[in-house]
């Protein structure tokens with residue numbers, strides 16, 4: 013394919029202080045759960061981004077001092093010279109492909125737990141960190157502390173240059189850095205020249221930029237990451253007032269402005285809560301105030317949107333974290349005109365869960381993310397087939413689709429049989445729920461790729477039986493038949509069926525609702541799953557005009573979505589819709605006219621009227637087909653079948669990301685180590 017000339021503008025070089033970015037694609041800092049603990053994995057991951065065409069590839073937050081230790085979270089570390097070699101692995105990997113390496117220097121101030129370093133946290137004024145329940149407070153900094161902090165920052169900039177970085181960040185974003193804490197009037201109660209007026213509160217940020225420029229500015233660009241709006245009205249920094257004034261005060265000082273909204277859940281909103289380009293209204297003023305290049309984010313995956321941002325003078329460079337995770341080769345694909353090969357981010361924030369669980373980053377759309385070093389996986393390069401196997405894949409959900417895509421790419425003959433007329437399994441069904449339409453991209457990307465492969469045949473409306481599999485003639489069979497929701501209430505809180513959860517009463521599963529079954533109100537949604545589905549179904553039912561109550565044994569709605577940065581937004585929405593919320597409650601009984609709830613801490617009981625219950629507790633694998641086949645090994649052997657493997661939810665129900673990964677892994681590794689030996 014050749015590039016559409018409309019997109020040429022995206023490939024113009026951009027001067028950033030003393031360095032030049034080869035195009036306008038800018039991978040902004042993003043966490044990844046690898047950082048200082050897994051530096052080789054980190055370097056390999058960033059290297060793949062550079063290979064994929066990003067002109068700038070940034071680190072995540074990099075702690076500059078032991079008093080900025082944000083354990084147990086795993087970010088970068090540059091406390092002293094001994095941390096330079098680990099970071100140099102990354103700059104080497106990035107430079108190999110002609111990209112610039114950027115480092116986000118951070119002192120986390122009161123946001124640092126210092127659990128490892130045992131330092132006392134520091135802040136503009138004495139404070140208990142509002143984002144933590146830890147029984148420790150930060151102390152207010154003296155003038156000597158401020159001088160020390162400035163020196164640490166300067167030293168870190170010098171070390172970063174030695175590590176090979178080309179762009180050095182000063183960070184005042186997300187409410188997570190000392191420089192930003194000084195800006196925030198609610199946190200900065202000082203009465204000296206660093207507190208009070210906005211000019212005073214900006215003094216430290218100005219000094220940090222000036223001193224970084226003085227230290228490394230001849231060779232390195234000094235970028236400022238600044239949150240222009242905290243989305244908390246007059247209590248915080250707002251784009252129309254202090255946010256704008258800070259940009260005006262510092263306009264020409266940094267070599268680049270990287271602007272966004274704060275805090276992190278506001279910056280990385282999921283597709284359920286914000287569309288592509290959602291930050292534009294907040295950041296568009298910046299370019300009118302400075303002549304320096306401006307980079308911003310907004311989950312950009314469409315090249316038309318990117319061009320529009322530049323042509324309309326909103327941004328100079330297209331910042332991306334999640335789109336670069338879902339598709340590290342996004343710039344290359346636009347450059348070569350292969351737009352429909354882009355693996356678009358679905359905005360689910362599974363990538364963020366890596367940071368929150370202190371494990372390497374995972375991505376729903378890109379199963380190779382985080383596996384670049386440990387497994388040697390590459391998002392685009394795949395080993396060719398090692399033999400003449402032919403495959404029958406049963407089930408075209410995310411797992412079956414990804415497995416078919418990759419086996420097809422490897423050159424195998426693949427038949428993909430799907431019982432339903434529509435492909436995509438749970439993503440197709442769930443993407444019809446409120447706010448989840450972008451999730452259909454999991455299906456669309458794979459179908460689009462599969463349609464290009466002559467060696468993959470898709471059989472819709474084909475419910476496959478065990479005997480048909482034996483007769484089919486494939487040498488390898490992959491079962492990807494998914495899972496179904498339990499109706500009996502068994503889950504985390506209940507190891508036995510809940511009284512009254514039988515067919516006699518109106519108890520519905522998510523599958524029933526996805527099948528279009530109608531529910532009579534008032535309805536109780538029982539969420540013992542704790543991810544997104546319970547609250548999404550409650551939302552859908554409420555939108556349908558029913559009285560809805562949401563009951564959960566957890567202490568908050570959709571408790572696990574803390575890890576996807578959505579929990580607050582979900583509970584706020586559920587509450588705003590007028591859905592009655594009962595947390596820390598289990599269901600004891602349903603009698604057809606109401607449910608009896610019991611507090612999970614006491615025996616206190618509450619009766620809630622309900623004609624229907626929607627139970628979202630746990631799932632059972634659809635494993636009958638696999639089990640029946642495995643009971644007849646002789647017939648399998650006689651049919652010439654070498655292996656029968658279950659993948660995805662029919663093996664063990666989990667996330668969509670896990671199902672995609674399982675499909676990918678099997679397609680890559682089923683013949684391992686044969687392929688590995690062939691490669692050696």
Ligand code: ADP
Pocket residue numbers: 406407408409410411412429430431432435436437438439474475476477492493494495634637659660661662668671
């Ligand atoms: P996963 O997330 O593991 O990919 P899904 O539940 O999303 O699982 O998808 C499973 C798919 O398998 C569904 O589209 C379902 O219709 C299909 N399926 C289930 N049983 C059969 C069968 N016997 N033959 C063909 N397709 C099947």
Ligand code: SF4
Pocket residue numbers: 333334335337338356357358359360361362363364374375376377378
């Ligand atoms: Fe996008 Fe989800 Fe992948 Fe994160 S995990 S990059 S939000 S698709």
